[in-house]
Amino acid sequence: MADTTDIKKGFKMLIDGQPYAVVDHQFVKPGKGQAFIRTKLKNMMTGAVIDRTFKSGEKLEKADTEERTMQYLYPEGDMYVFMDNETYEQMRISKDVLAENTYYLLDNMNIDVMLFEGKPIGVTPPTFVELEVVETEPGFKGDTSGNTTKPATLTTGLQVNVPLFVNQGDMLKIDTRTGEYVERVKV
Amino acid sequence: MPESPRYPIAIVRRLKPPAPARVGGRVVERREDGVRVRDVSGELFVAGPGAALGAWVVAEGTWNGERLEGRCRLLNAPRVPYPRPDGDAAWFADGRLERLRERAAMKQAVRDFFAQRAFLEVETPAMVPSPGLDLHLDAFEVQPGALGDGPRWLITSPEYQMKRVLAGGAARIVQIARCFRDGERGRHHEPEFTMVEWYRAFAGSAEVMRDTEQLVAHVARGTREGSTVIPARGTPVDVAPPWERLTVAEALERYAGKTLAALLPDEERFFRVWIEEVEPQLGRGRPVFVTHWPASMASLARLDPRDPSVADRFEAYVDGLELCNGFGELVDPVEQRDRLERDQRAREEAGKPAYPIDERFLGALEEGLPPCGGNALGFDRLVMLVLGAAHIEDVLALPSRRL
Numbered sequence: 001m002a003d004t005t006d007i008k009k010g011f012k013m014l015i016d017g018q019p020y021a022v023v024d025h026q027f028v029k030p031g032k033g034q035a036f037i038r039t040k041l042k043n044m045m046t047g048a049v050i051d052r053t054f055k056s057g058e059k060l061e062k063a064d065t066e067e068r069t070m071q072y073l074y075p076e077g078d079m080y081v082f083m084d085n086e087t088y089e090q091m092r093i094s095k096d097v098l099a100e101n102t103y104y105l106l107d108n109m110n111i112d113v114m115l116f117e118g119k120p121i122g123v124t125p126p127t128f129v130e131l132e133v134v135e136t137e138p139g140f141k142g143d144t145s146g147n148t149t150k151p152a153t154l155t156t157g158l159q160v161n162v163p164l165f166v167n168q169g170d171m172l173k174i175d176t177r178t179g180e181y182v183e184r185v186k187v
Numbered sequence: 188m189p190e191s192p193r194y195p196i197a198i199v200r201r202l203k204p205p206a207p208a209r210v211g212g213r214v215v216e217r218r219e220d221g222v223r224v225r226d227v228s229g230e231l232f233v234a235g236p237g238a239a240l241g242a243w244v245v246a247e248g249t250w251n252g253e254r255l256e257g258r259c260r261l262l263n264a265p266r267v268p269y270p271r272p273d274g275d276a277a278w279f280a281d282g283r284l285e286r287l288r289e290r291a292a293m294k295q296a297v298r299d300f301f302a303q304r305a306f307l308e309v310e311t312p313a314m315v316p317s318p319g320l321d322l323h324l325d326a327f328e329v330q331p332g333a334l335g336d337g338p339r340w341l342i343t344s345p346e347y348q349m350k351r352v353l354a355g356g357a358a359r360i361v362q363i364a365r366c367f368r369d370g371e372r373g374r375h376h377e378p379e380f381t382m383v384e385w386y387r388a389f390a391g392s393a394e395v396m397r398d399t400e401q402l403v404a405h406v407a408r409g410t411r412e413g414s415t416v417i418p419a420r421g422t423p424v425d426v427a428p429p430w431e432r433l434t435v436a437e438a439l440e441r442y443a444g445k446t447l448a449a450l451l452p453d454e455e456r457f458f459r460v461w462i463e464e465v466e467p468q469l470g471r472g473r474p475v476f477v478t479h480w481p482a483s484m485a486s487l488a489r490l491d492p493r494d495p496s497v498a499d500r501f502e503a504y505v506d507g508l509e510l511c512n513g514f515g516e517l518v519d520p521v522e523q524r525d526r527l528e529r530d531q532r533a534r535e536e537a538g539k540p541a542y543p544i545d546e547r548f549l550g551a552l553e554e555g556l557p558p559c560g561g562n563a564l565g566f567d568r569l570v571m572l573v574l575g576a577a578h579i580e581d582v583l584a585l586p587s588r589r590l
Contacts, residue, residue: 027376030509033461038214
């Protein structure tokens with residue numbers, strides 16, 4: 001059993017059967033009153049952030065979560081198949097859990113999978129991935145200022161706004177946290 | 188040392204060139220044609236033979252208005268790659284020395300303020316036979332020594348001993364005391380912190396509130412070039428007196444839409460509402476005194492002679508942060524003993540160490556304390572608010588986590 005002294009950024013606890021990660025925490029103690037820990041907690045399944053105040057010393061239930069590195073293998077209907085890099089066991093992860101991260105899945109790519117009670121609840125792809133442009137209007141020669149943009153579709157189906165000089169077949173570096181274009185990669 | 192530096196760098200930079208100069212400092216950057224040397228006052232470029240990064244040097248030469256043409260003499264060089272990421276040089280390089288200088292000036296301003304009002308600055312012991320029996324204050328116990336003096340704890344506040352000085356006849360006393368509280372660490376808490384505590388005889392909380400608002404305004408003016416507007420915790424606050432006065436009941440009603448009767452006697456429920464809904468709203472734009480605390484939270488305050496359901500106790504809040512806790516002091520030894528025995532039992536029931544009752548403190552009350560008011564103000568928090576620092580560690584040289 002954990003208690004409030006374990007609270008720090010990233011600490012994961014169970015509340016009403018759901019896993020929450022500590023986003024922010026503050027020790028508060030009124031002049032002549034008891035101590036509390038005010039927290040902001042992120043529901044690891046829904047992403048919703050809530051405020052919770054704990055009495056100092058209050059017991060907490062640690063969430064049974066674990067992050068594992070897995071390799072992406074192939075899609076299978078609405079599921080995506082991964083392999084645990086340590087145990088070589090395969091795991092199917094649904095589109096719902098992957099959400100927009102399906103756009104960043106490249107064959108054999110390593111990805112961090114968050115498990116809650118053994119079940120996948122979310123993934124964290126590498127911060128940057130390189131994806132090929134499959135469709136965009138032809139580039140304008142000479143325009144490298146990047147002041148104006150145009151839409152482009154990448155191999156995984158991701159749509160991004162890119163500078164005018166980008167051409168079909170170019171490899172682009174994408175920030176997976178924002179889903180935005182970073183730069184063109186020289187191949 | 189014949190080669191000791193003659194002037195701080197900031198002074199040399201103001202010399203009319205060309206001027207002979209000798210400065211001491213640390214090499215903070217190496218370039219092909221020389222090194223940048225920094226001391227507490229500033230930095231300058233020394234053109235000529237330098238020394239290793241991080242080395243302490245004396246640089247001697249001619250100040251030409253832009254750089255010092257000369258050479259560095261090595262005094263001491265670091266034995267490790269400089270600066271270490273978690274080392275002290277990096278820790279202090281974030282503007283900390285500048286903040287410490289302002290902190291020192293504020294402490295001087297506090298001393299001046301009380302000296303002008305004929306307060307006697309006292310120093311009472313940090314190791315005491317009872318650290319106070321407040322249910323929610325935990326003390327550090329001191330390992331017994333060779334003197335056989337009996338158990339000792341570090342003070343959680345100098346209150347008992349200062350009241351003994353009052354009983355001894357001093358009418359106005361102040362102390363800038365290091366206090367120690369176990370289990371308290373956070374953005375606004377350190378297990379070891381600095382308290383400004385003062386007592387005034389022949390006065391009550393009204394006079395002490397006036398001291399408080401004038402003191403804070405005085406410290407702010409001294410630091411902020413005459414202005415009483417301080418950055419506080421993000422929303423500027425004008426600390427010019429008079430501050431607003433609000434009762435606990437009014438604050439609850441205004442910010443949480445609740446009555447005291449609906450929350451008490453469940454103190455946990457009261458404090459949850461207080462810290463979540465009320466406290467963050469208190470003292471925005473202008474500080475506020477919160478007065479008329481419920482009698483159950485009287486601590487060492489007397490009960491209000493006109494309404495014994497409330498204590499003659501106040502707290503001041505600035506931009507949502509509690510800055511001090513003041514009392515019209517309880518001087519009745521019988522009631523004081525009752526309360527201490529009750530507090531002792533409460534600590535026992537809570538499974539906490541029940542510290543002894545300080546009989547010498549009670550003895551002072553029995554001999555007679557003048558009617559008086561007192562206040563304990565968190566000096567680190569005052570510095571934070573005046574400088575706009577976000578964390579108490581920002582205004583300390585070395586917080587407990589770096590020891």
